[in-house]
Structure formats: structure tokens, C-alpha cells
Amino acid sequence: MGLRLARRESPVRGGQVLAFAVGLLAALVVGAALLAMSGHAPIEVYRSMFDAALGSPRGWSATLTRAVPLGLAGLAVAIAGSMGLWNIGAEGQIIAGAIGGAWVARLAPDLAGPALIPLMLLAAVAGGAALALGPAIARARLGVNEIITTLMLNEVAIRIVRYLVNGPWKDPDGNNFPVAPVLPEQSGLPTLFERSNIGVVIAAVVVIGVGWYAARSTWGYELRIAGSSERAAEYVGISLKAKLFSVLVVSGAIAGLAGGIELTGSSTRLVEGVANGYGFAGIIVAALALMRPSGVAAVAIAFGAVQIGGESIQTQGVPSAISNLLQALILFGALAAAVWVNYRVVRTGRSVEGGAGSAAAAGAGA
Amino acid sequence: MxxxxxxxxxxxxxxxxxxxxxxxxxxxxxxxxxxxxxxxxxxxxxxxxxxxxxxxxxxxxxxxxxxxxxxxxxxxxxxxxxxxxxxxxxxxxxxxxxxxxxxxxxxxxxxxxxxxxxxxxxxxxxxxxxxxxxxxxxxxxxxxxxxxxxxxxxxxxxxxxxxxxxxxxxxxxxxxxxxxxxxxxxxxxxxxxxxxxxxxxxxxxxxxxxxxxxxxxxxxxxxxxxxxxxxxxxGQATAVSQRRQRAAQVDGEQSPALVVRDLRVRDVHGRAVVDDVSLDVRPGEIVGIAGVAGNGQRPLADAIAGLSPAEHGQVVVADADLSTASPAARSAAGLSYVPEDRLGVGLAPRLDAVENAVMRSYRRFARRRIVDRAASRAHTEGLIDRYRVKVARMDAPLAGLSGGNLQRLLVGRELDEKPTVVVAAQPTRGLDVQGVAAIQQILLDQSAAGVAVLLISEDLDELLALSDRLLVMHGGAVVASFDPDDADRTAIGAAMAGAVSTEGVS
Missing domain, CATH: 3.40.50.300 (P-loop containing nucleotide triphosphate hydrolases)
Structure with a gap:
């Protein structure tokens, strides 16, 4: 006997929210066992996780600030995903965005903040889009798989930023650390509340606005047609090449904006680790949002809270291993729940020779 | 046992x-x-x-x-x-x-x-x-x-x-x-x-x-x-498709609504799968194309609809030369196409009924590029009602519908655009008796309303019952033309098998 997944004929109605809650609960129960085994009081740990992430304005500030790069990266992935494309390069595009922003600050360090900040963010958008340009052209013109190209360009972006902060852009007063000089003071994003800056507002507008636009506009609708069937898209007169190209560039631009906001908001200078894994986390965010741009905002905040909560308990003597495990468990729970919304588990009978292959073939054809 | x-x-x-x-x-x-x-x-x-x-x-x-x-x-x-x-x-x-x-x-x-x-x-x-x-x-x-x-x-x-x-x-x-x-x-x-x-x-x-x-x-x-x-x-009286009344309003002098001239399409191997095909369809006329599967009917339909490029030749709809126009431009010029592949070309299986129903018309339901949901839903409900599509849930992926319902939705969507020319490829294939009758009736209604219909089918009975003129394709070329009223099945069969050379084909 074995188990396999079969796609549901239609997703469970309202199942996403329920599934998310059940997944979270299951993760907390397993996590409690782990905590208890390692000598911690699960309830207290959970309470302090919650307090740190959502229990105070300060907690909300930390959570929302974290949700900014997660949400933008998640949106970047989900936008491409709604056409059936995988942008695995958000990490590199975030770096490219940060480089673009930092470059503007180097060129015009004396510009007033209200001029400098928008320019830096624009350069960040352009940087992210520029890194996605190659994969976009290759995919639209030659049909080169965008998963490979975007993934490989992450490495390129990391090498470039490493070169810059170790070479031409290295801060002479940086005690030989591989960092770029501190940005001009007026380039910092204005504070919103507590430690949050207006990057939260910018990201919220972009994530919610683009999410809404993707759901309601002809552009988003055409993306979904093309994602469902390329032949159908051609048949109703949608230019596939233009769509492939534009969606990947837009995806890169959104990820680039995340890099710009990280640079001007949370960071004071360009460092190698500016992307901090947000680009990859964005893939998880998009997956949890079932590749629907309109679902990204909520998932990003929840994911941000889990990260902030998980990091906070490390200061209370919970080993980072346990903290990371807890975060991973919650993600697993939520991902399993997201799968459940679209798939049901089917028991398979005795295994037969070649059975797995034929079942997979039948499943793929269905 | x-x-x-x-x-x-x-x-x-x-x-x-x-x-x-x-x-x-x-x-x-x-x-x-x-x-x-x-x-x-x-x-x-x-x-x-x-x-x-x-x-x-x-x-x-x-x-x-x-x-x-x-x-x-x-x-x-x-x-x-x-x-x-x-x-x-x-x-x-x-x-x-x-x-x-x-x-x-x-x-x-x-x-x-x-x-x-x-x-x-x-x-x-x-x-x-x-x-x-x-x-x-x-x-x-x-x-x-x-x-x-x-x-x-x-x-x-x-x-x-x-x-x-x-x-x-x-x-x-x-x-x-x-x-x-x-x-x-x-x-x-x-x-x-x-x-x-x-x-x-x-x-x-x-x-x-x-x-x-x-x-x-x-x-x-x-x-x-x-x-x-x-x-x-x-469970009720059978709906047997009757030999249709010859459309009286087809006027031989009237200029054709669809003109195809010397159309040639090559496949990836360079084989001419549509080999210099010329044909005319007049308003109110149904021209049937018979042939054994794989003799160029499908690439011909695709080329007329603009889905695959022609090497040379002309496609003219209502005096507008669409030979190099995009599929969307052809549709806008009054050419509707019911493709052979319902799910995958005609319809997008993972999208829901509304999203599929407005695939031709969504630009009309959009103001400043934002789709009016209420209007597109109302449009869909109208289509579902007029063409009797059975849909359990408007927001469920279309892949769950039966063949007959899919075809009603597709045909309904295409004909709702008030075309002057309809190219229908295998429109009744795989449908049940009532579904076949419904689709055939829709095509007859269209032709009665003055629409030129090019009907590609592998069902000879259907072609004989519906067509005003019957063309036979073999090896990518139109090899024979018959009057369905006094057609000899043996002769048609011989033409389908490639046993006749091109004769005065109109």
C-alpha cells in the first residue's frame, strides 16, 4: 500500500485559510514536543514568540519590516508564476537592485533626500529588471528555460556585489571589512513608526496594488490564459513573446525594488549579504499564496512574524537549531496545507511492476 | 463466467x-x-x-x-x-x-x-x-x-x-x-x-x-x-439530423464572404500539408470539407484562422485581405474559428467558466484595462443560458465539464461575436445525439442568418446533411467537389482515398 497525490477537480472552497490554520497548529504541536524534549516550556516559548512578533507596536514594526522584502520577492515570483514561469532569480535581482541604488548614491551623494531616495529606488527597480532582462529575452526569443537562467544569475549577482565591496566600492574606513561606504544620511527612508520606515507603505502599495491589478486587469487575465494554455493564448490573439518578456522583466523589477528598500531602509550601506535569502524565501511565500499575486501580502506578513518570532526566542536561551526547526515546521505545515487545498491523498494498492510509472503517466495526462 | x-x-x-x-x-x-x-x-x-x-x-x-x-x-x-x-x-x-x-x-x-x-x-x-x-x-x-x-x-x-x-x-x-x-x-x-x-x-x-x-x-x-x-x-423521440433545406438565399452572383486563394502551408519537414488550396464560401452557404484524417484539413483551418503561417496564398474575409493578419485581427474582422482541439486551443482547462467565456470579448468588458467582473459574469450567464451549457460552478476549472458542454460553450462564445465567416473544425466530434443536433442546428441557424460556414468534418453523413457544397481534401489539396444532393458515396470515398485527379473544382 502506498499513498499518492491526485489533483482535485476544483480547489477546496475557503480551504486556504482553514488549511493554513491547521498546518500552523500541527507544526506548533510537533514543535511543542521538540521544545519539551530540550527542556523548554512550550507555552512560554510560544507566547514570547507571539509577543516578539505581534504582541506590541515594536513587534509589529519588526514583522512588517521583515514582510517588506518577503512580500516583494513573493510578488515577483507569483507574478511570473501566474503565467506558469518560475523566477528563481529574485535573490540576485534583490542584489542587483541594491547595487543600482548604491550606485546612484555614489554618483550624487549631495542630492537632497526627497530627490535622492526616489532616484535610488528607481535605480533599484532598473537594476532588478536589468538582471531579469537576459532570461526574459532568452525565454521569449529562443525558448530558453527561465528557471536555469534566473537561478544561475543569482551567482553572477553575488559575485558582482562581492567584487564591488571587496574592490572598487570598498570602504577605506571600514576596518578592512568587505563593505561599501556608509550611505549619505539623507538617503535613509523616513521612519513610519517604531523601527519601521515608509518602505512598509511603499511595499504595501506595490504588493496590494499589483496583486489587485493582476487579479482584475486584462494584463493579469492574459497572463493566466497563457499560463493555462499557450495555444489558447495564441488563438485569442495574445502575443506570447511579449507576455513572456514583460512578465519576467516586471518580476525582476519588483524584486529589485525589494533590494532598494532594504538598502535605503534597513541597511546603512551596501553589504554582500543584502539579499539575506529573501529572494529564495519569496519562492516559499509565492507557493503559500498558491501563485496568486493577490494572496502574497497576507502570506508575507505571516511569514515575517514567524521569522521574527523565531529569531527572538534565540535571545532567551532557545538554541538557534530549535528556533530554525520551529520556523521550518510552521512552513512545512503551511505548505502541506496549501498542497491539500489543490490535491487529495489517494491510497494506492499493491505495487506492481511498472505500476509507479504508469500511474505517473496517467496522472500527467489527466 | x-x-x-x-x-x-x-x-x-x-x-x-x-x-x-x-x-x-x-x-x-x-x-x-x-x-x-x-x-x-x-x-x-x-x-x-x-x-x-x-x-x-x-x-x-x-x-x-x-x-x-x-x-x-x-x-x-x-x-x-x-x-x-x-x-x-x-x-x-x-x-x-x-x-x-x-x-x-x-x-x-x-x-x-x-x-x-x-x-x-x-x-x-x-x-x-x-x-x-x-x-x-x-x-x-x-x-x-x-x-x-x-x-x-x-x-x-x-x-x-x-x-x-x-x-x-x-x-x-x-x-x-x-x-x-x-x-x-x-x-x-x-x-x-x-x-x-x-x-x-x-x-x-x-x-x-x-x-x-x-x-x-x-x-x-x-x-x-x-x-x-x-x-x-x-428517453424521448430521436433527433435525427434531417437533410437540410437547400438554402434558397444563396445567391451565386453574390460575392463570397470567405475567399481562400492558393494557400500553401508547410509542416516542419517542409512537406506541403496544405497544397495550393483555393475555395470560396458565400454568405449563407455551408461548404463542407471531407477527407481522411491527416490530409490537410487541420492545417488548412489553422492557416485560415491565422494560427499557423502560410507560405503563400490569400485569405480574404468580407473583402478584407487578412493573409498576414494576426488571429485576433482575423477574429475582429468577423472570422470565427471553432478549433478541433476544444480544450487546449479553444478553451483553457485550468481557468473557470467566466474566464473562458470572455476570452474573445474581455477587451470589451474592460475599462482602462480593468475587467468589469459583473459585466463579464452577466455575459457568461447569457452564453450559458442561450447555448444551454451545464456548469456546476462558475468559478471551477473548466476541465471538469463534459465534451458536449465544452463544445456548447466554445461554439457559443465564438458565434456570439456575430461573425460573417465561421470555420468549424470537427464541431460535433465526440458529442452525443442531442449535442450533435444542437451544434448542427446552431450552424444551420448561422447560415440562415447569412453567415458563411466552412465545415470541416470526418462524418460524411453530417457533411451530406448540412453542406450546400462538398469539397474533398487529399494530400493537402482539394481534389474534388460534389453537390450533396446527388452525391455518390462511392465517388466521394474514392476521392477521399485519392483515386481521382483534380477536376473542375470550384
Whole structure:
């Protein structure tokens, strides 16, 4: 006997929210066992996780600030995903965005903040889009798989930023650390509340606005047609090449904006680790949002809270291993729940020779 | 002992009871017909037998032994193979690779596998070239590959789900021989159909289904009364497509609404699959195109619709030269196209009913590029109502609808754009009696309203009943033209087989 997944004929109605809650609960129960085994009081740990992430304005500030790069990266992935494309390069595009922003600050360090900040963010958008340009052209013109190209360009972006902060852009007063000089003071994003800056507002507008636009506009609708069937898209007169190209560039631009906001908001200078894994986390965010741009905002905040909560308990003597495990468990729970919304588990009978292959073939054809 | 016994099978889907106590008994070594309209539950019942669905109630018994199939693999292991309506083949793989996929020996010896597949094919008269990639094959050839797949897995029970829907008359006769060869080999063949003449020609027994239940089980074909059978199937007076009244309003002097001149299309190998085709369709006229599958009908339709580029030639709709126009521009100029592939080209399977229904018209429902949801939903409800599409949920992926409903939605969507020219490729293939009649009536209504209709079909009866003029394609060219009123079937058949040279074709 074995188990396999079969796609549901239609997703469970309202199942996403329920599934998310059940997944979270299951993760907390397993996590409690782990905590208890390692000598911690699960309830207290959970309470302090919650307090740190959502229990105070300060907690909300930390959570929302974290949700900014997660949400933008998640949106970047989900936008491409709604056409059936995988942008695995958000990490590199975030770096490219940060480089673009930092470059503007180097060129015009004396510009007033209200001029400098928008320019830096624009350069960040352009940087992210520029890194996605190659994969976009290759995919639209030659049909080169965008998963490979975007993934490989992450490495390129990391090498470039490493070169810059170790070479031409290295801060002479940086005690030989591989960092770029501190940005001009007026380039910092204005504070919103507590430690949050207006990057939260910018990201919220972009994530919610683009999410809404993707759901309601002809552009988003055409993306979904093309994602469902390329032949159908051609048949109703949608230019596939233009769509492939534009969606990947837009995806890169959104990820680039995340890099710009990280640079001007949370960071004071360009460092190698500016992307901090947000680009990859964005893939998880998009997956949890079932590749629907309109679902990204909520998932990003929840994911941000889990990260902030998980990091906070490390200061209370919970080993980072346990903290990371807890975060991973919650993600697993939520991902399993997201799968459940679209798939049901089917028991398979005795295994037969070649059975797995034929079942997979039948499943793929269905 | 019966090879297959399905006893009191119940299967429910959200909002639909697909099988309500269906039964079936099949003798080994026989060809058994399962008759019924679309939505009668035939496909569901067969999917239960093939392990695709698990029944809510009821039992599956093979050779006296009760079985529980959790997957198609289980069913295959017990010797039940199914050829689905929508083929499950990998286009880039060769015939041999598709046949042995998932059931190949550990050590692959391509040469000997190919020989084995060729041998198997020959034994049952399934003519194919084992080395050819599947994407090059016609629908009829692909079906043979599907049958070979089942035989390769040594299926003793073979389910053919509306197999003749994709076949030409000649190919259907060929399939009849193949099923007989399989039955003579001791296998049981279950033949799903709603064409009575096929049932009487190919089958030994027939079971009739209606509304998810069996209304008549294992009737001996020799004692069949066709009208009684049809009554059992439909449950009401039969809708037999009548020879249509010759459209009086077709005026020979009127300038044609669709003009195709010297159209040539080459496939990836440089073969001219449409070879200098010229034809005219006047307003109010239905021009039928007959031909054996794979003789250029599909690329011709695609080229007229603008989906595949023509090497040279002209397409003119209502005096507007659209030879190089995009598919969308052609549609906007009044050319509607009902493509052969409903799901995948005509409709997007993962999108819902509303999103599919507005695929032609969404730009109209958008203000500043934002789609008006209420308007597009109202439009969809109108289409569903006018063309009698049965949709359980407006927001569920379309893939769950039956063939007939899909086609009604597609045809409705295309004709709702008030076209001047309609190109319909295989519009009634795979539909039930009522579905066929509904689609045919829609086409007749269109032509009565002055629309020029180019009807591509592999059903000669349909073409003879509907067309004002009948063209025959062979080898990519139009080789003959007939007046359906005094057409000689033998002559048409000869033309389809390529036995006539081009004569005064209009």
C-alpha cells in the first residue's frame, strides 16, 4: 500500500485559510514536543514568540519590516508564476537592485533626500529588471528555460556585489571589512513608526496594488490564459513573446525594488549579504499564496512574524537549531496545507511492476 | 463466467451523480457496446473499471474475483486497459517509446523493442511505424498507439472510449477489424459509442445507459431494433439530423464572404500539408470539407484562422485581405474559428467558466484595462443560458465539464461575436445525439442568418446533411467537389482515398 497525490477537480472552497490554520497548529504541536524534549516550556516559548512578533507596536514594526522584502520577492515570483514561469532569480535581482541604488548614491551623494531616495529606488527597480532582462529575452526569443537562467544569475549577482565591496566600492574606513561606504544620511527612508520606515507603505502599495491589478486587469487575465494554455493564448490573439518578456522583466523589477528598500531602509550601506535569502524565501511565500499575486501580502506578513518570532526566542536561551526547526515546521505545515487545498491523498494498492510509472503517466495526462 | 461484471456502481461528484446503480456484464472473447448519450455515465463507469475513479458503492468483478482498484496501475495489473477519448501520449516520443513507457524491460534495447512493438502491431492489424514520433501522427494513428499501449501491457479487457469519434469511415471499419481480432484472441473489448450503425457492425452485445444507470443490459446485437435502442438512449423521440433545406438565399452572383486563394502551408519537414488550396464560401452557404484524417484539413483551418503561417496564398474575409493578419485581427474582422482541439486551443482547462467565456470579448468588458467582473459574469450567464451549457460552478476549472458542454460553450462564445465567416473544425466530434443536433442546428441557424460556414468534418453523413457544397481534401489539396444532393458515396470515398485527379473544382 502506498499513498499518492491526485489533483482535485476544483480547489477546496475557503480551504486556504482553514488549511493554513491547521498546518500552523500541527507544526506548533510537533514543535511543542521538540521544545519539551530540550527542556523548554512550550507555552512560554510560544507566547514570547507571539509577543516578539505581534504582541506590541515594536513587534509589529519588526514583522512588517521583515514582510517588506518577503512580500516583494513573493510578488515577483507569483507574478511570473501566474503565467506558469518560475523566477528563481529574485535573490540576485534583490542584489542587483541594491547595487543600482548604491550606485546612484555614489554618483550624487549631495542630492537632497526627497530627490535622492526616489532616484535610488528607481535605480533599484532598473537594476532588478536589468538582471531579469537576459532570461526574459532568452525565454521569449529562443525558448530558453527561465528557471536555469534566473537561478544561475543569482551567482553572477553575488559575485558582482562581492567584487564591488571587496574592490572598487570598498570602504577605506571600514576596518578592512568587505563593505561599501556608509550611505549619505539623507538617503535613509523616513521612519513610519517604531523601527519601521515608509518602505512598509511603499511595499504595501506595490504588493496590494499589483496583486489587485493582476487579479482584475486584462494584463493579469492574459497572463493566466497563457499560463493555462499557450495555444489558447495564441488563438485569442495574445502575443506570447511579449507576455513572456514583460512578465519576467516586471518580476525582476519588483524584486529589485525589494533590494532598494532594504538598502535605503534597513541597511546603512551596501553589504554582500543584502539579499539575506529573501529572494529564495519569496519562492516559499509565492507557493503559500498558491501563485496568486493577490494572496502574497497576507502570506508575507505571516511569514515575517514567524521569522521574527523565531529569531527572538534565540535571545532567551532557545538554541538557534530549535528556533530554525520551529520556523521550518510552521512552513512545512503551511505548505502541506496549501498542497491539500489543490490535491487529495489517494491510497494506492499493491505495487506492481511498472505500476509507479504508469500511474505517473496517467496522472500527467489527466 | 463473465470476464467483467460491474454491479450496482454508484459514483457521485460534487453536484452530480454520474453513476446511479449502473451494471455491466461482458463475456470474454466478445465485443460489447456501451451505448448512451453524453452525460449518461458511460465514461465514469469505464473510469471506475479502469481504476481512474473509485466507486462510492458497488463492486467490480473480474473473472469471478472481486477487485478494488486504487489506481489505473492496479487495473492494468489485472489486465484492464483503457483508451481514453483524450489521448495520453508524449508527442516527442516515438510510437515504440510511448507504447513501452512505464512497462519497459530494465535493459532497453531500442532495436528489439521496436521490432517487438512492430510485431504486436502487425498481429492485430494496427498499422503504424514504430519509429515515428507521435506528434507527426494523425488522430487515427495515435489511437492505434493507445491500443498498442494496452496490448503491450497484455490487457485482457480493453475499453475503447468513443474510439470512432476521431476516425474516418474507413478507419472506423479498420478499427472494427482490430476489435474483432482482439476478441478472437480471447480478449474482451468494451466499445463505447453512440453511433448505432457502428454498434450493429462491430459488436456482439450492447448495454444501454441513461442518467447514470443501466436501462438495458447485454442485448444481443442480432436482435437489435435501432429505433428502440435510440429511444432507450435518449428517453424521448430521436433527433435525427434531417437533410437540410437547400438554402434558397444563396445567391451565386453574390460575392463570397470567405475567399481562400492558393494557400500553401508547410509542416516542419517542409512537406506541403496544405497544397495550393483555393475555395470560396458565400454568405449563407455551408461548404463542407471531407477527407481522411491527416490530409490537410487541420492545417488548412489553422492557416485560415491565422494560427499557423502560410507560405503563400490569400485569405480574404468580407473583402478584407487578412493573409498576414494576426488571429485576433482575423477574429475582429468577423472570422470565427471553432478549433478541433476544444480544450487546449479553444478553451483553457485550468481557468473557470467566466474566464473562458470572455476570452474573445474581455477587451470589451474592460475599462482602462480593468475587467468589469459583473459585466463579464452577466455575459457568461447569457452564453450559458442561450447555448444551454451545464456548469456546476462558475468559478471551477473548466476541465471538469463534459465534451458536449465544452463544445456548447466554445461554439457559443465564438458565434456570439456575430461573425460573417465561421470555420468549424470537427464541431460535433465526440458529442452525443442531442449535442450533435444542437451544434448542427446552431450552424444551420448561422447560415440562415447569412453567415458563411466552412465545415470541416470526418462524418460524411453530417457533411451530406448540412453542406450546400462538398469539397474533398487529399494530400493537402482539394481534389474534388460534389453537390450533396446527388452525391455518390462511392465517388466521394474514392476521392477521399485519392483515386481521382483534380477536376473542375470550384
Amino acid at each position: 463473465l470476464a467483467v461484471e460491474l454491479v450496482d456502481i454508484w459514483k457521485r461528484f460534487p453536484g452530480v451523480v454520474a453513476n446511479a446503480g449502473a451494471t455491466l456484464g461482458v463475456r470474454s472473447g466478445s465485443v460489447h457496446a456501451v451505448l448512451g448519450e453524453n452525460g449518461a455515465g458511460k465514461s465514469t463507469l469505464m473510469n471506475v473499471l479502469a481504476g481512474v475513479y473509485q466507486p462510492d458503492e458497488g463492486s467490480v468483478v473480474l473473472n469471478g474475483e472481486p477487485q478494488r482498484f486504487a489506481s489505473p496501475a492496479d487495473a492494468i495489473a489485472c489486465g484492464v486497459g483503457m483508451v481514453h477519448q483524450e489521448f495520453r501520449l508524449i508527442p516527442t516520443f516515438t510510437v515504440t517509446e510511448n507504447v513501452v513507457l512505464g512497462a519497459a524491460p530494465t535493459r532497453l534495447d531500442r532495436g528489439s523493442l521496436r521490432a517487438q512493438v512492430g510485431e504486436l502491431a502487425e498481429r492485430f492489424g494496427l498499422l503504424t511505424d514504430p519509429g515515428r514520433p507521435v506528434w507527426q501522427l494523425s488522430m487515427g494513428e495515435r489511437q492505434r498507439v493507445e491500443i498498442l499501449k494496452a496490448l503491450w501491457r497484455d490487457a485482457s479487457v480493453l475499453i475503447l472510449d468513443e474510439p470512432t469519434a476521431v476516425l474516418t469511415p474507413g478507419e472506423a471499419v479498420e478499427l472494427g477489424r482490430v476489435t474483432r481480432a482482439m476478441a478472437d484472441d480471447g480478449r474482451s473489448v468494451i466499445f463505447i459509442s453512440h453511433k448505432l450503425d457502428e454498434v450493429t457492425a462491430f459488436c456482439d452485445e450492447a448495454t444501454v445507459m441513461r442518467g447514470g444507470a443501466t436501462v438495458a443490459a447485454s442485448l444481443p446485437v442480432g436482435e437489435l431494433d435501432a429505433s428502440r435502442l435510440a429511444e432507450l438512449m435518449v
